Amino acid sequence: MRHFENIIVGFGKAGKTLAASLANHGQEVLVIEKDSHMYGGTCINVACLPTKNLIINAQKGIEYSQALEIKNQMTAKLRNKNYHKVADLKTATVLTADAEFLDDQTIQVTDESGKEQLTADRIFINTGSTPIIPDIEGINTSNHVFASREMLDRQQLAKKLVVLGSGPIGLEFASMYAEFGSQVLVLSNGKQILAREEPEVAAMALDDLQADGIDFAFESQLTKVKDTEAGLQLTYQQAGQEHVVQADALLVATGRRPNIDDLHLERTTIELGDHSEILVDDQLKTNVDHIWALGDVNGGPQFTYISLDDFRIVNNQLLGDHSRTLANRTVYPHTTFLNPAISSIGLTEAQAKTQGLNYQIVTMPTAGVPKANVIGNPRGMYKVVLDQDTKEILGMTIYAEEAYETINLISLAMQQHVPATVLGDQIYAHPTMTEALNDLFANL
Ligand SMILES: Cc1cc2nc3c(=O)[nH]c(=O)nc-3n(C[C@H](O)[C@H](O)[C@H](O)COP(=O)(O)OP(=O)(O)OC[C@H]3O[C@@H](n4cnc5c(N)ncnc54)[C@H](O)[C@@H]3O)c2cc1C
Numbered sequence: 001m002r003h004f005e006n007i008i009v010g011f012g013k014a015g016k017t018l019a020a021s022l023a024n025h026g027q028e029v030l031v032i033e034k035d036s037h038m039y040g041g042t043c044i045n046v047a048c049l050p051t052k053n054l055i056i057n058a059q060k061g062i063e064y065s066q067a068l069e070i071k072n073q074m075t076a077k078l079r080n081k082n083y084h085k086v087a088d089l090k091t092a093t094v095l096t097a098d099a100e101f102l103d104d105q106t107i108q109v110t111d112e113s114g115k116e117q118l119t120a121d122r123i124f125i126n127t128g129s130t131p132i133i134p135d136i137e138g139i140n141t142s143n144h145v146f147a148s149r150e151m152l153d154r155q156q157l158a159k160k161l162v163v164l165g166s167g168p169i170g171l172e173f174a175s176m177y178a179e180f181g182s183q184v185l186v187l188s189n190g191k192q193i194l195a196r197e198e199p200e201v202a203a204m205a206l207d208d209l210q211a212d213g214i215d216f217a218f219e220s221q222l223t224k225v226k227d228t229e230a231g232l233q234l235t236y237q238q239a240g241q242e243h244v245v246q247a248d249a250l251l252v253a254t255g256r257r258p259n260i261d262d263l264h265l266e267r268t269t270i271e272l273g274d275h276s277e278i279l280v281d282d283q284l285k286t287n288v289d290h291i292w293a294l295g296d297v298n299g300g301p302q303f304t305y306i307s308l309d310d311f312r313i314v315n316n317q318l319l320g321d322h323s324r325t326l327a328n329r330t331v332y333p334h335t336t337f338l339n340p341a342i343s344s345i346g347l348t349e350a351q352a353k354t355q356g357l358n359y360q361i362v363t364m365p366t367a368g369v370p371k372a373n374v375i376g377n378p379r380g381m382y383k384v385v386l387d388q389d390t391k392e393i394l395g396m397t398i399y400a401e402e403a404y405e406t407i408n409l410i411s412l413a414m415q416q417h418v419p420a421t422v423l424g425d426q427i428y429a430h431p432t433m434t435e436a437l438n439d440l441f442a443n444l
Pocket residue numbers: 009010011012013014015032033034035038039040041042043046047048049051097098099100126127128129148169259262263294295296297301302303304305307
């Protein structure tokens with residue numbers, strides 16, 4: 001039986017970064033990845049990067065088939081680069097095989113050449129997450145139902161697309177396909193979109209999505225999916241009434257759960273949480289002393305930069321001064337890439353109120369920002385929750401062009417306790433979206 005110093009199961013963001021770091025410190029690392037189309041993980045192959053590439057090209061007016069080709073070229077290039085970044089390191093090996101546990105010590109890998117049992121001093125699980133497919137009549141047998149990964153590979157642009165779910169993934173796809181020219185209907189069981197964002201921003205985004213031609217059926221329940229000669233027929237209930245619509249494709253975007261499907265953790269003593277997440281401590285170690293879990297599979301926020309931060313914690317524990325833990329992760333932003341994007345961080349006004357904080361609200365429309373007009377997209381608004389006394393930022397939502405860049409500056413200011421008055425007094429390059437902060441924080 002072969003033995004390694006380190007085995008990493010899954011070539012995700014945390015796994016590949018940890019593999020390179022360990023190998024650069026002279027340690028022996030085996031990375032096991034089951035899918036040769038997934039070197040580098042979900043983000044670069046089938047999630048963040050291909051979706052944003054398609055969104056940008058849809059907004060540029062590039063035709064769907066050409067945009068798909070550009071996206072495929074980009075992911076192929078990145079996949080190859082990611083593979084070599086690990087595989088070319090002297091003490092690292094990439095094995096393309098399915099990994100499963102036989103017990104706490106032993107991993108069995110299966111590929112075309114057969115099965116092999118392996119052991120390691122340390123095992124890191126980085127197997128990501130997988131879509132949740134709701135139990136609806138006909139959904140599992142239809143040929144026209146897709147999760148995000150499969151949807152991204154559809155050669156034909158769906159003329160009529162129904163999106164089930166109005167979370168970030170559902171809305172990003174709805175907005176993107178509408179830009180490409182699809183007729184889009186979003187079925188949501190909620191009362192509104194973006195329930196965790198500031199309500200006035202969510203309402204404005206809904207108006208904009210509707211202005212872009214997207215239809216919404218709120219408080220609706222999809223009850224039946226049936227394939228037809230032309231595509232599929234969907235039945236949903238709304239306000240006690242049954243509706244039947246025809247479509248070419250249904251995108252299921254109803255959330256993702258930790259991916260432990262093939263690992264056979266029941267053969268180990270690794271403890272799981274209620275949502276099949278691998279339970280970890282503040283240093284991302286499981287209850288088994290030589291096994292860690294990083295990225296989506298440990299049930300943390302499902303973002304690539306959180307997976308990267310998981311790497312930082314484990315790397316610091318193994319090779320650094322052991323000071324970094326989950327407790328160091330305070331505030332971090334998130335973005336829904338609509339047209340324009342919505343980025344937010346920290347507390348909403350409602351949360352500040354519930355916490356009984358002494359806060360102040362400042363809002364501003366995006367239309368007054370010169371760069372928004374230069375770009376030709378003055379949609380949106382800024383809303384910030386400030387500590388009334390210190391003027392520190394408690395939370396902020398930006399619905400504007402390049403929101404995802406500006407929010408990183410706000411994140412730094414929040415972490416370093418830089419008050420909004422300082423941001424309001426800065427000299428910013430012109431014309432940029434960041435200079436909106438001069439006006440937003442002018443009269444505090
Ligand atoms: C459509 C979409 C858009 C997204 N957009 C963004 C975005 O804009 N920004 C952002 O930050 N996040 C985004 N995310 C979330 C982000 O993609 C994930 O949080 C991130 O990729 C998780 O990385 P990870 O390190 O947990 O593992 P992953 O990158 O998911 O890697 C896990 C790897 O493990 C492999 N694997 C699984 N089981 C086994 C096994 N038994 N044996 C061997 N290998 C196995 C898988 O094939 C996979 O390659 C998006 C997600 C989706 C679905």
